[in-house]
Amino acid sequence: MTTLRTPQSLGKAAITLVTGLVLAVLVVPIAVTFVSSFAQSATGVVPTGFVTAEHWRTALGLTDVGARRGIGSGLWFSVLLATGGMFVNLVVGVPIAYALTRYEFRGREWLNTLAVLPLVPGIILGIAFLRTYPDNAGTAFGLVVGYALLKSPYMVLTVQSAFQSMDLRRLEESARSLGASWPRTFVTVIVPNARGGILAGSIITWTLAAAEFNFTYMVYTRGPRPFSLFLYENISRAPFLQSAAAISIYFCLVVAAILVLQTVGRHGFTTT
Amino acid sequence: MVTVELDDIRKTYGDETAVEALDLTVADGEILGVVGPSGCGKTTTLRTIAGFETPTAGRVRFADEDVTHVSPERRNVGLVFQSYALFDNMSVLANVAFGPKMQGVEKAERRDRAVELLELLDIAELADRAPETLSGGQQQRVGLARALAIEPNILLLDEPMTGLDAKLKDRLRREIGSLLDELGVTALYVTHDQEEAMAMCDRIAVLNDGRLEQVGTPREIYESPANEFVAGFVGSANLLDAQLDDGTVDLGFTRLHAVTDDTSGDATVVVRPDDIAVGSGSIPVTIREYQYLGETTSAVGELPDGQQLRLRLNGTAEETTVGTTVSVAIDPDGVAVVDTA
Structure with a gap:
């Protein structure tokens, strides 16, 4: 045989190369940001003066200087808002996804459209909120509702696909014939069996809401400054390294959130 | 329970x-x-x-x-x-x-x-x-x-x-x-x-x-x-047109004496393959299709009047091929009347 590569192994090499490139494009900026957040100066191409926690301290509002613009409270504020939005989606989105998958009913198509409709850009929903609820749009409550609405399609679509892969009707009928009421069936059988999808939906809605900028920028008026606004202001005014620290903190938070949600997903639903 | x-x-x-x-x-x-x-x-x-x-x-x-x-x-x-x-x-x-x-x-x-x-x-x-x-x-x-x-x-x-x-x-x-x-x-x-x-x-x-x-x-x-x-859904069955007349069943190609009730007239009768003995009777049947299934051989034959008859070729010495003519007998006890006109 010849020593020429077969088309199949060529394709494999090409895919590996493309995947590697894409990963590099994604990961390098994050790594650079993370590393330089510990540098003293970033005026040149290569940041210098390692290692300092000064920017992290400033970003977290732990120094006197940073107290003015630090994100200390803002970061936790955003975490709370995103968590609130995620819970609204769990409570509303999971039953909607269930109904859409399990039942044929009048208006099903409409509900399906409505559930996916908030996939509008945040800026548009922001304007709509400002016009409709001028007094409440910028409050914590308004932000939670806005985040929940904006991210609900991700929850509904992900959970719906989990439900579609299950034999919902027979699972439900088995549980009910064994004496479980409908609500109990839903909580002890249906939801735990879809936990993969529910988990994915939770992670997506949380991380997207935690850094939502457009909507926040449109409606924000008072109260602690959400994380995305802090970042925006620091990119325009403050030195890059402080933003780098803030972005790094955000990434740490996202990783932590994913770990927490996965742990909950693995252990939190099991019933005996 | x-x-x-x-x-x-x-x-x-x-x-x-x-x-x-x-x-x-x-x-x-x-x-x-x-x-x-x-x-x-x-x-x-x-x-x-x-x-x-x-x-x-x-x-x-x-x-x-x-x-x-x-x-x-x-x-x-x-x-x-x-x-x-x-x-x-x-x-x-x-x-x-x-x-x-x-x-x-x-x-x-x-x-x-x-x-x-x-x-x-x-x-x-x-x-x-x-x-x-x-x-x-x-x-x-x-x-x-x-x-x-x-x-x-x-x-x-x-x-x-x-x-x-x-x-x-x-x-x-x-x-x-x-x-x-x-x-x-x-x-x-x-x-x-x-x-x-x-x-x-x-x-x-x-x-x-x-x-x-x-x-x-x-x-x-x-x-x-x-x-x-x-009759057709449970097991395999032959549904044949018959004339009932006071205890006899006239299938056209043969007459059987066994039906207990005394209805008369046109009817449909069921004959199961198990009630057809191959190689012992006087009804000639030409094999048209057969499937060798190991324990049994299932076949479809043709009666002299052109009607089809499902049967089993168990234990027959004859070599089975399409076109072979075998003689069969129908067990009168196995005939059931399902529909009378």
Whole structure:
């Protein structure tokens, strides 16, 4: 045989190369940001003066200087808002996804459209909120509702696909014939069996809401400054390294959130 | 276990009639098979007993108690599906203990009950496994244990063996059949496989197009089918035109003396392949098709008048080829009149 590569192994090499490139494009900026957040100066191409926690301290509002613009409270504020939005989606989105998958009913198509409709850009929903609820749009409550609405399609679509892969009707009928009421069936059988999808939906809605900028920028008026606004202001005014620290903190938070949600997903639903 | 009674059930979906004028009783401790082609209403019948369908008209009774409008979770019926429908978020043991848990049985007791059932079904070693890691046959055993754990009024089985391979089906059929007998379970066994129903059930109900065609023991259904549909659906059958005349059956190509009742006129009769002896009679049949099946050879032959006749070529010395002419005799006792004009 010849020593020429077969088309199949060529394709494999090409895919590996493309995947590697894409990963590099994604990961390098994050790594650079993370590393330089510990540098003293970033005026040149290569940041210098390692290692300092000064920017992290400033970003977290732990120094006197940073107290003015630090994100200390803002970061936790955003975490709370995103968590609130995620819970609204769990409570509303999971039953909607269930109904859409399990039942044929009048208006099903409409509900399906409505559930996916908030996939509008945040800026548009922001304007709509400002016009409709001028007094409440910028409050914590308004932000939670806005985040929940904006991210609900991700929850509904992900959970719906989990439900579609299950034999919902027979699972439900088995549980009910064994004496479980409908609500109990839903909580002890249906939801735990879809936990993969529910988990994915939770992670997506949380991380997207935690850094939502457009909507926040449109409606924000008072109260602690959400994380995305802090970042925006620091990119325009403050030195890059402080933003780098803030972005790094955000990434740490996202990783932590994913770990927490996965742990909950693995252990939190099991019933005996 | 109780007697379950369906009284004049009708179920319609819009203009579609799924079941019409259905009267059916499953006696205490009996396994009643429900067979018929797809769309005949057998699954609707099962779901009506389970409470997932409310009949448009008619009554459902458990031991004389009207349960027509009682919700499924209060009926205490065991369900076994073709697709198993096990709870993948729980261990095998927790699946079986789920029903007793819903009934409020104490933890230690429901555990004991689950273990006992798993032992009975010969899968005790699977107790801590996740259902999705089991084979189809094992999953179906778990499904059965789960349904039996609530000590159901009636056990409803919906095509429980359809997804399994032939050998396993045969083994499970025998095991489950004797287990249900032993436990004295009242059961409704829905299947499209008439052979499975014959093997497992005390009585069989044949449904067609939403109507009950006949209900009786496997032997009654097979040997005295009520009509052409039942004769054709259960086992293989030859439906032949005949002239009845005072105890004789004139098939055109032969006359038989055996029919006890004294009706006269045009009729359709059923002759099973088992009642046709090949190589001993005087009726010439030309073989047109045959299938060698190992234990038997199934063939379709042509009668002198051009009608087709299904027969079996067991134990004949003759070499079977298409075009061979064999002589056959029809056992008069095996002839059943199904339709008189």
